[in-house]
Amino acid sequence: MKHWTPEDIPWDSFDPSRVNGDILKIVKAASLVEGNGRDYARYLCNVFDDDPEFQEAVRAWAEEEVQHGDVLGRWAELADAEFDFSACLKRFTDGFKLPLEATSSVRGSRAGELVARCIVEVGTSAHYSALAGATDEPVLKEICKRIAADELRHYKLFYTHLRRYLDREGLGVLGRLRVALGRITESEDDELAYAYYAANGGGEPYDRKRNIRAYVHKAYPYYRPDVIRRSVAMTLKATGLKPNGRLSRILAGLAWRFMAHRQRRLAQTSG
């Protein structure tokens, strides 16, 4: 069951004078990744083919993700009359393909798959919390707050099912850490880069490095320390480590410094 609908968004309050061009580009890319939610559901239903309880939860989850895409796309069309959400979504899904025919998880086990799903939801909840804090545009702020709350619920959903599969598959802390780190490093792989390109690329040929640099340069400055601390705690919890201990504080400090360093380094090289 969805917790809200597009009709709950105060569209009449849209204020074009408060639209930030960099945030608009990030929102356009995010709308495309979200709009691809049903393909993820198809992949997950293949991997969990004998688990109707999980399949039902995943189908409901995908509808929420697609709603995120629709609402972000609608906002981007309000902010930029030339942006065509449907056309860009088609461009994205034509060029970026998930392993839809896979019958087992690309993570090596179902528990591993659920760790990876938790990490994705950590990333999205941080992303929308950061954007909600960064934007002055009242409609986008409201949208991002609602989506961030959904993404936190999604994390809890996958974490609940992860607990169930850990009892069966016994994936240890090291195995979970390996999946988590793998998924975190993938965040700069093709999916986001291609979404950024499909939404903002103009007529240029696709270049993964250039597009991910442009994305990072625009998105990272909005991540505040509290958002990073919470993300590290949620990541550690999904791997079976203590979420709020000394390790968590050290990792949050390192993540903050890494993001600041990466952002500074890219400041001169992206547009």
Ligand SMILES: [Fe+2]
């Ligand atoms: Fe989402």
Ligand SMILES: [Fe+2]
């Ligand atoms: Fe989500």
